[in-house]
Amino acid sequence: xxxxxxxxxxxxxxxxxxxxxxxxxxxxxxxxxxxxxxxxxxxxxxxxxxxxxxxxxxxxxxxxxxxxxxxxxxxxxxxxxxxxxxxxxxxxxxxxxxxxxxxxxxxxxxxxxxxxxxxxxxxxxxxxxxxxxxxxxxxxxxxxxxxxxxxxxxxxxxxxxxxxxxxxxxxxxxxxxxxxxxxxxxxxxxxxxxxxxxxxxxxxxxxxxxxxxxxxxxxxxxxxxxxxxxxxxxxxxxxxxxxxxxxxxxxxxxxxxxxxxxxxxxxxxxxxxxxxxxxxxxxxxxxxxxxxxx
Amino acid sequence: xxxxxxxxxxxxxxxxxxxxxxxxxxxxxxxxxxxxxxxxxxxxxxxxxxxxxxxxxxxxxxxxxxxxxxxxxxxxxxxxxxxxxxxxxxxxxxxxxxxxxxxxxxxxxxxxxxxxxxxxxxxxxxxxxxxxxxxxxxxxxxxxxxxxxxxxxxxxxxxxxxxxxxxxxxxxxxxxxxxxxxxxxxxxxxxxxxxxxxxxxxxxxxxxxxxxxxxxxxxxxxxxxxxxxxxxxxxxxxxxxxxxxxxxxxxxxxxxxxxxxxxxxxxxxxxxxxxxxxxxxxxxxxxxxxxxxxxxxxxxxxxxxxxxxxxxxxxxxxxxxxxxxxxxxxxxxxxxxxxxxxxxxxxxxxxxxxxxxxxxxxxxxxxxxxxxxxxxxxxxxxxxxxxxxxxxxxxxxxxxxx
Numbered sequence: 177x178x179x180x181x182x183x184x185x186x187x188x189x190x191x192x193x194x195x196x197x198x199x200x201x202x203x204x205x206x207x208x209x210x211x212x213x214x215x216x217x218x219x220x221x222x223x224x225x226x227x228x229x230x231x232x233x234x235x236x237x238x239x240x241x242x243x244x245x246x247x248x249x250x251x252x253x254x255x256x257x258x259x260x261x262x263x264x265x266x267x268x269x270x271x272x273x274x275x276x277x278x279x280x281x282x283x284x285x286x287x288x289x290x291x292x293x294x295x296x297x298x299x300x301x302x303x304x305x306x307x308x309x310x311x312x313x314x315x316x317x318x319x320x321x322x323x324x325x326x327x328x329x330x331x332x333x334x335x336x337x338x339x340x341x342x343x344x345x346x347x348x349x350x351x352x353x354x355x356x357x358x359x360x361x362x363x364x365x366x367x368x369x370x371x372x373x374x375x376x377x378x379x380x381x382x383x384x385x386x387x388x389x390x391x392x393x394x395x396x397x398x399x400x401x402x403x404x405x406x407x408x409x410x411x412x413x414x415x416x417x418x419x420x421x422x423x424x425x426x427x428x429x430x431x432x433x434x435x436x437x438x439x440x441x442x443x444x445x446x447x448x449x450x451x452x453x454x455x456x457x458x459x460x461x462x463x464x465x466x467x468x469x470x
Numbered sequence: 471x472x473x474x475x476x477x478x479x480x481x482x483x484x485x486x487x488x489x490x491x492x493x494x495x496x497x498x499x500x501x502x503x504x505x506x507x508x509x510x511x512x513x514x515x516x517x518x519x520x521x522x523x524x525x526x527x528x529x530x531x532x533x534x535x536x537x538x539x540x541x542x543x544x545x546x547x548x549x550x551x552x553x554x555x556x557x558x559x560x561x562x563x564x565x566x567x568x569x570x571x572x573x574x575x576x577x578x579x580x581x582x583x584x585x586x587x588x589x590x591x592x593x594x595x596x597x598x599x600x601x602x603x604x605x606x607x608x609x610x611x612x613x614x615x616x617x618x619x620x621x622x623x624x625x626x627x628x629x630x631x632x633x634x635x636x637x638x639x640x641x642x643x644x645x646x647x648x649x650x651x652x653x654x655x656x657x658x659x660x661x662x663x664x665x666x667x668x669x670x671x672x673x674x675x676x677x678x679x680x681x682x683x684x685x686x687x688x689x690x691x692x693x694x695x696x697x698x699x700x701x702x703x704x705x706x707x708x709x710x711x712x713x714x715x716x717x718x719x720x721x722x723x724x725x726x727x728x729x730x731x732x733x734x735x736x737x738x739x740x741x742x743x744x745x746x747x748x749x750x751x752x753x754x755x756x757x758x759x760x761x762x763x764x765x766x767x768x769x770x771x772x773x774x775x776x777x778x779x780x781x782x783x784x785x786x787x788x789x790x791x792x793x794x795x796x797x798x799x800x801x802x803x804x805x806x807x808x809x810x811x812x813x814x815x816x817x818x819x820x821x822x823x824x825x826x827x828x829x830x831x832x833x834x835x836x837x838x839x840x841x842x843x844x845x846x847x848x849x850x851x852x853x854x855x856x857x858x859x860x861x862x863x864x865x866x867x868x869x870x871x872x
Contacts, residue, residue: 217546217567301704302717321705325851412655413707414847430539431836432546432563 204445210438217432228439237423237440241447244419247334248398254338255398256391259345260383264375266346267353277350284343292407295336299323299408326416329409333417337404341397345390352386353379388459392452399448420444492526495775496551498544499529500537500761507795511782514790518781525774535656541766545569550766552775557657558590558760559835561598566833570764571772572596573779582785582801590760590828599762600783604792604800605729606756606822607665609633609744610736612646615724619643626725626744628754630670630694633725633747637701640724648701650714650726653843653850658711660842664757664829665727667691670749674830674842674867681871684864687751692856694749696849706850730819731796743818745825758826760800798823834870841866 211228215221266277283291301307301319310316322328356379364374402421405411411418411426418426424444428437497515502508508531515527530551532540541554542564550569564570575597580588583601591599611626619639627633637648652662664674672687699706703714703723717723719737727746728735745754763783765775781787785801792799798819799806810816832838845863848854854862 217542217563217569219568301708302722319704321708324705324708410655412847414655414844414851414853429543431834432542434546 207438207441207445210435211442213435215434215438221435224435228436229443231436232439232443237443240415240418240420240423243330243417244399244421247330247417247419248395248401251334251337251341251398251401252391252394254334255341255345255394256387258338258342259390260349260387262342262346263349263353264379266350277347280343280346282343283339288340288403289407291340292336292404295332295339296323296408299332323409324413326413329413329417333405333408336408337398337401340404341394345394348390349383349386352383356382384462385459388455388462392455392459395455396448396452399451400444420447492524493771493774495525495527495553495771495778497527497529497778498537498541498551498554499531500534500555501531502533503531505531505795507791510791510794514782514787515778518778522774522777525771525778527778542569545766548768550769552769552771553763553765553779555602555761556599556764558599558601558762559829559831561591561762561764562593562831563833563835564764565593565596565598569767570598571767571776572598573600573765573776582803584800584802584823586758586823586826586828587760587800590758590831591762593831599764600779601760601800602763602783602788602791603761603795604798605731605759606798606819606826607662607727607729607746608756608818608822609725609727609746610718610732611636611725611742611744612718612721612723613740613742615640615644615646615721619724623742626742627747628744629747630666630749634694634697634701637698637725641701644724646721647703647717647723648725649698649703650709650717650723651695651699651702651706651850652709652711652714652726653699653706653847654708654710654713655840655843655847656710657839659846660839661757661759661829662711662727663691663695663842663846664827665746665755666695666749668755668757668827669746669752670694671752673827674838675832675871679831679871681864681867683867684861687749689857689860690751691749692845692849692860695846696852696856699850699852702850707847729796730798730816733815734796743815745818745822754822754825756822756826758823758828760829832867832870837870838867841870 212223212225213221214224214227262280266273266280270276286294297303298305299307299322301321301324304322306322307316307320310320311318320328322332360378360382361374364378369377399419400421401419402425405417405419405422406425409417411422420440421444424437424440427433427440499508499511512529515529519525519527531537537554538556538560541551541556542560544550545564546569556564561570565572573596580597584604587601587604588597591597591601609626613623616623616626616636619636620643621636621639627636633649640646640648653659667673667688670687670691672685672691673682676682703709703717711726711728714723714726715728715732715735718726718728718732718741719735719739721739733743746756748754763779765772765779769775782791783800785803788801789799789803789805791797793805793809799809806820810820830838841863844866845854845859849856849859
């Protein structure tokens with residue numbers, strides 16, 4: 177009877193465990209297995225050892241890793257900075273605050289594909305708003321196609337990603353700010369602390385764990401961001417916006433090289449796992465420091 | 471009353487059973503249901519369904535950028551559609567992967583196709599699809615812009631040199647771009663360049679499939695493209711061919727190349743048509759490009775799907791589709807002479823057929839396209855010299871063949 181009672185909680189966990197195995201563990205294991213094969217459209221698949229991994233690094237993958245890191249770090253930094261700024265503004269006691277809080281939401285509410293198509297038109301040289309305005313103000317003499325050049329395409333994809341990501345970040349920070357006790361601000365105010373000083377010494381330290389958490393989540397999302405780049409540039413021109421996830425998709429899905437694509441996916445997984453481990457370690461240290469903040 | 475109810479229920483059950491007994495043939499198409507060919511094909515399918523009541527055809531239309539990938543991915547997941555509309559360049563890969571079934575054609579059926587058309591779906595001595603859409607390309611030129619630039623308007627440019635001179639004059643004197651170059655990371659960037667490459671006597675592979683890309687003719691063609699880019703619309707890398715159509719219709723570009731359907735998309739432009747001009751080392755030519763209906767293997771309905779594909783592509787039905795889509799007629803039917811007599815603008819597209827070359831067939835056609843697009847983009851942007859770009863592309867193509 178006791179033994180039965182001991183097993184019962186584990187039996188209750190079984191459905192969840194089975195589901196996790198089916199939708200997480202099995203695909204993951206299958207990806208690892210595929211990465212050691214030459215799986216493609218061919219009916220026969222052969223074991224190739226580490227050949228797919230060796231091939232990746234012979235094909236200039238380091239450049240793609242560097243580009244991905246640059247793209248993600250630029251985008252995450254801007255989202256955090258702008259998100260913080262917007263949260264501070266939305267937290268300020270101004271008339272119509274509720275309206276401003278609603279107005280900040282559209283980029284996040286609008287389906288991503290529609291938002292990105294809108295930006296795609298804005299970046300168009302012949303019919304787009306940005307090129308049109310630049311021409312009207314005499315800053316350029318002829319239409320500028322943002323998607324035709326490597327640097328402008330890269331910046332355009334970052335800007336679009338930031339536009340879509342800022343509302344969520346700012347709402348998260350706003351919620352965290354509203355959890356900070358008003359008494360702390362009142363005490364600082366009584367001590368004669370200026371607005372900027374209160375932000376630096378009260379708001380920012382207490383927001384630090386939230387900032388760190390959001391930065392980690394945002395980094396993972398941004399690192400794996402596919403739809404924005406794919407809709408805008410498909411990784412072009414000449415690979416200027418090809419990040420690791422775009423390269424993986426092109427290899428596995430567009431070129432039907434499933435084995436090589438799986439090897440890339442495994443590398444992304446290892447990369448993100450390492451990044452997350454370091455980040456969590458630093459976060460814990462930071463949080464502990466935050467706890468002893470004087 | 472009860473008896474009547476029972477009888478009615480019996481009839482309804484019978485109808486429902488009969489409906490369930492129908493086998494569905496999934497047919498993936500590229501484009502949209504608003505394409506001019508869609509209602510014609512739907513009519514033909516309805517006729518076939520009437521003659522084959524045990525089958526129902528489920529047509530699915532997907533955008534051009536996704537349809538081929540979708541059909542192939544489904545086939546890879548062992549959930550293939552019965553048949554699909556695919557670029558003929560994919561048939562070699564699909565055939566090599568044992569995913570599609572060959573099509574048997576009688577000598578009479580073969581004779582009704584242009585030989586060069588059938589070559590686009592043939593390898594290993596078999597035909598692997600039924601050509602559905604065929605295009606040759608021509609040079610569209612805006613007569614009003616030519617006149618404004620002081621250029622002759624009785625006939626358009628005939629050589630690379632004349633194209634360059636006209637593009638330069640138009641850019642300098644009219645404010646419009648001299649030429650519309652498509653150079654996006656898309657299939658028609660490679661296709662458009664192949665028109666010029668073939669018109670300069672160039673090639674990608676020889677009859678044995680050996681890569682012949684690193685040649686004097688190809689370097690010349692790419693150098694010409696790089697030079698032409700100086701007078702083209704700003705940022706060619708942002709444009710595929712479809713995006714050039716509205717620019718031509720608005721008079722923002724004076725020249726570009728397109729298939730027969732471009733005539734219906736030229737707006738009110740007073741335009742002329744010429745065969746693709748000849749390069750210094752070649753004669754006027756064009757890329758012969760086809761899309762085909764392929765039948766997937768392992769669906770259990772291969773026989774019916776083949777029957778449907780053949781039904782849809784019989785000479786008369788195919789001709790009806792060609793006319794609706796503005797496509798160059800695929801099969802030799804009497805009606806071809808009539809449409810030329812009725813609309814002489816067909817002449818350049820039909821006269822180009824014997825001069826043209828097929829799309830090169832490689833198993834990894836996406837990698838082939840990427841290698842050639844990289845060469846085109848790097849030269850159009852002025853980043854790499856044509857000679858180096860051709861050499862690099864030739865090496866990449868040779869790697870694909872190994």
